[in-house]
Each structure stands twice: as C-alpha cells, then as structure tokens.
Amino acid sequence: IDSNRIDKTVRQMQLYLFNKGYFNNSVSDSIVYKDYLKHYGGKGWVYYSISPGPRYSIRKLSYQIEDPVIASKLKEDQELSLLNIGSMYDENILDEERNRIVRTLKNQGYFFFSKDYIRFEADTSLGEHSIALTLQIEQFREKNKSGIDERNHQRYKLSNIYIQPDFFPEEERRSLDTVAYGDYQFLVLPGSLNEKGDRNAYLRFKTVARKVFMKKNDYFKIEDFDNTYHHLASLNIFKFINIQFERTQVENELSCLIQLNPIPKHTIQIEAEGTNAADNLGIAENFIYRNKNVFKGAEMLEISVKTALESQKAFTEDDKGLGELGLFNTIEIGPELKVNFPRLLFPIKEEKIPKRYDPKTSLHVSYNYQLRSDYTRWIWEGGVTYKWEESPQKTHILAPFNISSVKIKDDSPILTSSFANDFIKNSFTNHLISATRYSFIYTDQQLNKKKNFTYFRGNLEIAGNSLQGLSNLTNAEQDPVDGSYSIFGIQYAQYFRADIDVRKYNFINQHSTIVFRFAAGLGLPYGNSTVMPFEKSYFSGGANGLRAWQARNIGPGAYQGPINYDQIGDIKLEGNIESRFEFLGPWEGAAFIDAGNIWLARQDEVGDNIKEGAKFEFNSFYNEIAIGAGLGIRLNYDYFIIRVDAALPIKDPSKPVGQRWVADNASFSSLNFNLGIGYPF
Numbered sequence: 199i200d201s202n203r204i205d206k207t208v209r210q211m212q213l214y215l216f217n218k219g220y221f222n223n224s225v226s227d228s229i230v231y232k233d234y235l236k237h238y239g240g241k242g243w244v245y246y247s248i249s250p251g252p253r254y255s256i257r258k259l260s261y262q263i264e265d266p267v268i269a270s271k272l273k274e275d276q277e278l279s280l281l282n283i284g285s286m287y288d289e290n291i292l293d294e295e296r297n298r299i300v301r302t303l304k305n306q307g308y309f310f311f312s313k314d315y316i317r318f319e320a321d322t323s324l325g326e327h328s329i330a331l332t333l334q335i336e337q338f339r340e341k342n343k344s345g346i347d348e349r350n351h352q353r354y355k356l357s358n359i360y361i362q363p364d365f366f367p368e369e370e371r372r373s374l375d376t377v378a379y380g381d382y383q384f385l386v387l388p389g390s391l392n393e394k395g396d397r398n399a400y401l402r403f404k405t406v407a408r409k410v411f412m413k414k415n416d417y418f419k420i421e422d423f424d425n426t427y428h429h430l431a432s433l434n435i436f437k438f439i440n441i442q443f444e445r446t447q448v449e450n451e452l453s454c455l456i457q458l459n460p461i462p463k464h465t466i467q468i469e470a471e472g473t474n475a476a477d478n479l480g481i482a483e484n485f486i487y488r489n490k491n492v493f494k495g496a497e498m499l500e501i502s503v504k505t506a507l508e509s510q511k512a513f514t515e516d517d518k519g520l521g522e523l524g525l526f527n528t529i530e531i532g533p534e535l536k537v538n539f540p541r542l543l544f545p546i547k548e549e550k551i552p553k554r555y556d557p558k559t560s561l562h563v564s565y566n567y568q569l570r571s572d573y574t575r576w577i578w579e580g581g582v583t584y585k586w587e588e589s590p591q592k593t594h595i596l597a598p599f600n601i602s603s604v605k606i607k608d609d610s611p612i613l614t615s616s617f618a619n620d621f622i623k624n625s626f627t628n629h630l631i632s633a634t635r636y637s638f639i640y641t642d643q644q645l646n647k648k649k650n651f652t653y654f655r656g657n658l659e660i661a662g663n664s665l666q667g668l669s670n671l672t673n674a675e676q677d678p679v680d681g682s683y684s685i686f687g688i689q690y691a692q693y694f695r696a697d698i699d700v701r702k703y704n705f706i707n708q709h710s711t712i713v714f715r716f717a718a719g720l721g722l723p724y725g726n727s728t729v730m731p732f733e734k735s736y737f738s739g740g741a742n743g744l745r746a747w748q749a750r751n752i753g754p755g756a757y758q759g760p761i762n763y764d765q766i767g768d769i770k771l772e773g774n775i776e777s778r779f780e781f782l783g784p785w786e787g788a789a790f791i792d793a794g795n796i797w798l799a800r801q802d803e804v805g806d807n808i809k810e811g812a813k814f815e816f817n818s819f820y821n822e823i824a825i826g827a828g829l830g831i832r833l834n835y836d837y838f839i840i841r842v843d844a845a846l847p848i849k850d851p852s853k854p855v856g857q858r859w860v861a862d863n864a865s866f867s868s869l870n871f872n873l874g875i876g877y878p879f
Contacts (some may be wrong), residue, residue, distance in 0.1 A: 204244060205230075215250050219287030221322060222251035254320075256289045257328035263335045265350045268303065271777075272335075275302055287329060292318050295333075307353030307417030309443065309452060310338065315351075354418050354452045359410065364400045365457035367439070379403040381414045397494055399638045400460060401435075405495045405540065409433065411553060412454060420444075429556055430458065430546025433496040433540055437461045463491050480508030480526065481687070482816050486541075498538040506530040508570075533564035542584060557586040573610035578603045595637040603688060604731070627729055630690040633661035647710060653701040662692025666725055682726050692725035695734060697770070702878055710779040715879050719770040722799055733767035736796050738824070741872035742879065743772060744792045746845035748870060753796040756811030756822045756851045767796030769814045774879065786831035788843070795824050795851060811851075825849040828869075832877075843872040 208225050215223035224247075233241040253857050263269040280295045296313045315338070321330040337348040362374070362385040374385040377395060384406075386398040396403050409429040411422040423441065430439050440457040470485040484506060489499040507526040539559040541548050551557055562582035583598030605628045606613070636658045643651040668674075669683040676682065682689050682768055697719030704712045721730045740749030747788045754767040772794030780786050797814035811822070828845030846868050848861045860868075 201252075211246065211248065215248075216384075217289035219254045220250040220252070221254055224249040224251065239551045248287060252327040254322065254327050255326055256281065256283055256285055256287060256331050257326075258281055258330035259331070260332050261335075262332055264337055265335065268335060268351060270309075271303070271306060272299065278302075281331065281333070286781065287320065287331075288386050294781055299335075301420055304418070304420035307355065308351050309418045316832050334728070336426045351499055352450050354450050356412055356414055356416055356418060357448065357453050359412055359454045359456070360385055361403075361406055361410070361456045361458070363398065363403075363406055363458050363460075364384075375538045377403075378813045380407055380459070382410065385834050400494070401491065405433070406430070406458070408541070408548065410456065418452060424841060425554060426456070429553070430456075432556060435461060435490050435496050438786065445466070461490065464489055480528070482530075484508035490729050492537070498536075500535075500536045500538070501533075503533045504530070506661060509703055513522065524652040524823050528568070528570035530568050532564060534562065534564035536560060536562040542586075551586070555586040555588065557584065559584055571611065573612040574607040575610070576605045590644050591640055593639040595635075595639070597633075597635040600631075602633075604629055604733070605688075623844065628688050630665075630685055630688045631661050631731065631734075632665050632690060633659055635659045639803075648705045650702075650704050653699075653703070655699045657695075657697050659695040660693075661695075662726055663691045666692060669726075678728075680728070690726055691723070691731050691734075692727045693721060693723045693730055693734065695719070695730075697723040697736075699879075708757075710777065711776070713776045713778065713879065715772075715774040715776075717770065717794075718739070720799070721768045723768075730766075730768055732766065735768065736770035737766050738770065738772070738796045741843065741874040744794055744824055744826050745790070745828055745843050745872050745878070746792065746847040746870050747824070752824050752850075752852070754809065754812040755797045755814065755819070757809045758811065758852050758854075759809060763871045765796075767812075768799035769797040771795065771819075776878070778877075781808060784834050786832040786834050788841075789828075790830065790845070791825070791827045792845070793823050795819075795822055797822070821855075822851040823849070824851050826870075839876050841872075841874045841877070842877070843874065844869050845872070846870075 202545055204227050208227055211225045212223055215225070226247045228245045228247070229242055229626040230245065232845055238842050261269065261272070263272065278298065280291050280298060283400070285291070296316045299316060300311060300313055302477055308870060309643070315336045317334040317336065319332040319334065321332070324330055330415040338351045340347050340349075359381065360376075360383045364387075370679050373388065375388050375391070377384045377391060379396065382403075384398070384403050390398040390400075393400070393763040399534050409426065409432075411429070412419075416422075427439055427441060430436065437458075437459045440455075442457075443452045444455075445451070446453050465488045467484070467486040467488070469482075469486070471482050471484070480860065483506075484504050486500060486502040491497065492499040506529070508528040508530065521747045534741065537560070539561075540557075541559065542551060542557045545558045548557075560583040561581075562583075564578070566577040566579075568575050568577070570846065579602040580596055581602075583595065585595045607840045638654075638656045640654040641651060643653065665685055666683070669685075674683050677684065677689070684690070696719065699717045702713065702714040704714075706712060721734060723730050737750045738752045739747035743749070744752060750765045753765055772792070774792050776788055776790040777787050778786060798812045799814060800810065801809060801813050825848040826845045827848055828843055830841055830843035846861065847870075849858050850860050851858055853860065
C-alpha cells in the first residue's frame with residue numbers, strides 16, 4: 199500500500215468536488231490491515247470518507263470587459279451563454295463557456311483571441327451557499343521592445359490565399375510560379391501549367407477552389423477554416439493538409455498558405471475477409487484497383503472483383519453442395535466498376551450549389567454470378583447516385599436512375615421443389631428493375647464524444663413507372679396469361695417501398711450505454727407486379743434483427759408452415775433495446791430484448807399461395823409480435839468489433855394462440871447463437 203498514492207487520491211477527490219461547487223468538502227482516508235498481515239506483508243483495505251458539504255449555486259452574474267466592441271458582441275450573443283443565474287457552479291461548464299466565447303469571436307475575425315484572455319472570479323461572501331460570478335476578458339497583450347503592450351483585440355481580414363496543390367516537404371525550397379485563379383493564388387512548378395491555365399500537371403484548380411471556404415478580403419472565421427480542412431480532406435487524395443497564417447505588412451491583415459501533399463495516385467489492394475450475411479458464414483477475396491485522380495479532378499476510379507464462398511441454408515429437398523467445396527454450398531463472383539466525382543455532374547451547374555453541401559456523384563456498373571444449391575442466377579446492375587450534406591447533421595442521397603436485371607436459371611431447384619408455390623415462382627422469376635431511390639439521414643452525433651444522440655434514416659423507392667409509361671406509349675404487347683409487360687423479353691417490376699430506422703443512444707456513463715431502436719418498412723407491388731421481388735422483400739431474424747431466430751425463420755405474421763424461402767413479407771415492424779457495458783479492457787457485454795415480425799400486405803383468397811395468419815390486420819397484428827431476449831459479448835478494438843449474441847424466444851407467434859409464451863419451456867437447445875461483425879445497430 200503506497201501512502202503517496204493514497205494522498206494523491208484524496209487530493210484528486212477534493213479537487214473534483216471543489217470544481218463541482220462543493221467548496222467546503224472534506225475527504226479523509228483510513229487503512230485497515232489484518233493483524234497477521236500488518237507486519238508480515240499482504241493486503242489491506244483503504245477506506246475513503248467523503249463529506250461533500252453544500253453545493254454552491256450562481257446568484258449573481260456580471261461581466262467585466264474593457265474592450266467595448268467585444269462587450270457589445272457578447273451581449274448580442276448572451277442567449278447562447280451556458281451560464282445562468284440559479285445554476286450550480288461547475289468548472290466544466292465554465293470551460294465550455296470559454297470555448298464558446300473563443301469560437302464566437304474567432305468567427306468574427308479575432309484570429310489571435312484565446313482562452314487565456316478569459317477569467318472567472320467567484321465571490322462566496324453572499325452567504326446561503328451562493329456565489330457572485332464575474333466573467334472577465336482581458337486586453338490583448340503583445341511583447342515589444344519597450345515591454346508588453348496592452349490594447350483592444352483586433353479583427354483580421356484575409357489578403358492573398360496561396361494554395362500549393364502538390365507540396366512535398368523534401369522539395370520545400372524549389373522555385374514556384376504564382377497563378378491567379380478566382381480569389382486564390384496557386385503555387386505551381388514552372389512549366390507545369392496547361393494551355394488553359396486552369397490546372398497543373400496534377401490537379402484542376404477548380405477542384406481545390408470549390409473546397410476552400412476562406413475568401414480574400416473576408417474577415418477570418420474559424421468556421422471557414424474548419425470547413426476548408428474538412429472538405430479538402432474529403433477529396434481523399436491528400437496525405438496531409440497544412441494551413442498556415444501570417445501577418446502581412448498591412449495592419450490587421452493575414453495571408454494564408456494551404457499546402458497539400460498528394461497521396462500515390464494508383465493503388466492495388468487485395469483483401470481476405472470473413473463474411474456473415476443474414477447468419478450465413480463465408481469467406482471472400484477482393485481484388486481492388488483504384489486510380490484516385492483519374493480525370494485530374496479528384497475523381498476516384500475503382501475496379502474490383504469479388505469472389506466469395508458461403509455456407510447458406512438450403513430449402514430444397516436435395517442439398518448436395520458444390521462439388522469439392524466442403525461445408526460451402528454457395529459461390530459468388532462479381533466484378534464492379536465505380537467512378538466517384540466530388541461534385542454533381544448534372545443537371546445543376548456546380549457553381550449554383552453552396553460549397554457547404556459537399557455534393558458527390560457516383561456512377562457504377564456491376565455483374566454478379568451466384569451459384570448455390572437452391573438456384574443459379576445472374577445479376578446486372580448500374581446507376582447514378584447523388585449525395586450532398588445539407589448540414590453536419592443532415593445528409594441526402596438520391597439515385598434518380600438505377601437499373602438491375604435478375605435472371606434465374608430455368609431448372610433451379612427453388613422453382614421445381616415441392617414447396618415452389620406461385621408466390622415462390624413469382625418472387626424468383628426473371629425480372630428487370632428500373633428504380634428511383636431517395637434517402638434522408640439525420641444524426642446529431644458528435645464524434646469522439648460520449649454524448650446522447652439520435653440517428654434517423656428514411657428510404658423511399660419507386661420502381662417501374664417509367665417503363666410502364668413507355669409500354670403504354672408504344673402499345674407494347676402484354677403477356678396473354680397475366681397481362682404483364684416485358685422489356686427485352688424480361689418482365690419489369692413495379693412497386694413502392696418505404697422504410698425508416700430510428701435509434702436513440704443514451705450514455706449512462708463513460709462505460710455503459712443503452713440503445714433504443716425502431717424500424718418499420720412497407721413494400722407494395724402494383725401494376726406490372728403481383729409480388730415484391732425477392733431481394734426487395736423484408737425478412738426477420740438474424741444477427742442484426744430478432745436474434746432469437748435465424749434469418750428468415752420467423753413470420754410472416756402467425757404463419758405456422760414449414761421453414762421456407764417464402765418467409766418474406768411486405769410489411770416489417772421491429773423494436774430493440776440493448777444495454778452495452780465495458781467490463782475488461784476491450785471486452786464488452788450486452789443484454790437485449792428484440793421484438794417484431796413481418797407480414798404480407800395482401801394474399802390470394804384461393805390457390806397454393808394462402809398462408810394462414812400471414813396477412814397484416816390492424817386488429818390483431820400486435821398479438822403476432824415475436825419477442826426474444828439474450829446476452830452478448832463483444833471484442834471491441836475501436837476499428838474492429840467481433841460479437842457473439844445468444845438469444846432465447848420469449849414469445850413465438852407461429853405457435854397456436856394460448857401457447858405463444860414459450861420462455862417457461864426454454865432450454866439450452868433453444869438458444870440461437872449469432873456471430874456478427876460490428877454492432878447490430
């Protein structure tokens with residue numbers, strides 16, 4: 199037992215209580231030994247006695263600011279102050295108020311203002327455990343030949359802004375030419391300028407200028423500085439970004455130098471990974487080639503080829519696997535080509551979009567071949583996606599044009615098995631999807647800070663309307679059996695799909711969190727489709743959903759049939775509560791409850807498509823909510839999380855009414871184990 203460490207602990211406790219407003223606190227320690235240990239070594243117990251005393255509150259709040267301009271600006275901003283009469287004294291709040299004032303003034307040109315100029319004085323002589331708090335802002339201080347000069351703080355404007363797009367520290371002293379482009383001066387190597395004068399050998403000036411928020415003759419703003427750094431980094435073509443400011447010979451004026459160090463343009467990456475998609479374990483290999491500045495405008499060209507082996511649950515009568523693949527019964531091969539642009543390509547001119555939106559365009563085309571025991575299919579997909587940030591909290595994603603084609607081998611066992619009803623055949627038919635998708639994401643999470651936050655994502659997708667209109671205009675022929683239209687001999691899908699995902703993260707303390715999640719989705723086929731395409735339908739269960747059931751092993755509704763591929767639905771409701779807590783280094787624990795199900799929006803009245811209890815009914819759906827609960831363990835290395843969750847069914851809607859609460863009959867064999875990468879939500 200180290201008495202020095204005990205004394206240090208006492209002082210730290212006293213300081214903590216003092217900083218929280220317990221000015222008259224008392225902390226003492228005592229040590230208890232076992233008699234036979236005191237003289238011969240061993241262990242003892244250290245007890246700390248804490249008497250915090252009364253906590254002081256703020257009764258009076260005043261300001262002492264010699265600079266009249268700053269006093270006026272802070273008075274205008276007083277509604278945003280974190281200090282209020284009646285609130286408890288807290289040093290952390292005072293420090294946050296310092297940071298707020300510094301940022302407010304730095305956003306108005308006060309470049310050299312810092313926390314060192316802000317002081318607080320607390321007078322405890324008022325009695326009744328209250329204080330008079332005075333916020334003081336001192337004058338600007340600067341050393342000169344005659345001593346220290348004190349004067350009012352000055353606002354600084356920006357003069358020239360120099361940008362060096364291909365800066366290398368080892369070549370810092372090389373001679374450079376200066377080229378004017380808009381509000382900026384670019385520093386380039388002699389002879390590296392193109393004929394138009396709008397780029398050097400490495401990068402177009404416009405690409406960089408669109409990411410710089412600072413402008414000549416504007417007052418310095420810390421917000422513009424932060425946005426410049428963030429948006430330049432988002433181009434993903436620079437190893438480091440260095441932004442410097444220097445005083446010029448003109449009073450109250452700064453020059454700015456932005457140095458950008460490029461990363462290698464070409465990269466080749468080979469990845470080996472373990473996969474866990476809907477409880478199906480597998481291995482995969484990715485070969486990825488990237489050109490990180492393919493058109494001299496920070497465009498990212500990516501060519502990848504993925505090969506994967508997976509062990510999936512088969513639903514046909516005869517699962518012979520794939521030759522010599524052993525436990526794997528699925529093989530997937532897929533090349534993909536993507537080009538990402540740090541701007542909107544069309545239809546809106548780039549200059550008309552505010553810089554802060556950070557717009558991006560992605561073009562992609564892919565092919566995927568899947569061979570498994572249930573079916574063989576080929577998937578082609580291509581489209582364009584726009585993404586922009588309305589604010590740090592709000593993101594919009596629009597895919598105005600996305601087309602995919604799915605072709606299923608005619609003799610696939612999934613189509614000829616004994617359970618291949620009309621629903622299965624329609625879900626697994628060849629089809630073409632021409633869709634428009636929109637997503638909105640909101641989160642108020644502050645990275646690297648454990649503060650409560652909310653996450654929301656809403657998705658809306660509409661497919662087939664444009665092809666339906668084209669079919670009507672051209673008087674296309676209809677299928678004589680079901681009246682559907684086809685394009686290039688493939689029936690196209692027509693549907694509406696919308697879903698939401700809402701999460702609330704509550705940090706109880708530095709080591710434990712409670713997460714609440716609610717998800718809902720609705721898919722409605724119409725026009726040229728009678729059922730949703732299989733890949734657009736909802737399913738329940740799995741490592742990220744109802745963890746007491748394997749993926750597609752629950753629902754729809756109270757359906758009691760065999761476990762089949764048709765355990766998919768048009769409607770989904772799901773809620774989760776999960777408590778996460780740290781207990782030993784990178785190891786974390788979790789306790790959770792999952793509830794939800796899927797349903798059909800409609801079903802045939804006759805034929806082999808009927809599934810009793812599968813349709814969503816407002817007066818009974820709540821009786822068909824499945825409930826599961828369990829415990830989990832996670833290995834968290836920040837950048838990589840592996841988790842194992844074990845869950846038991848509590849309520850099973852597939853059981854007859856009156857027998858659905860199944861917890862009393864649970865046994866170890868009832869546990870469903872889930873292996874996952876990352877948190878479930």
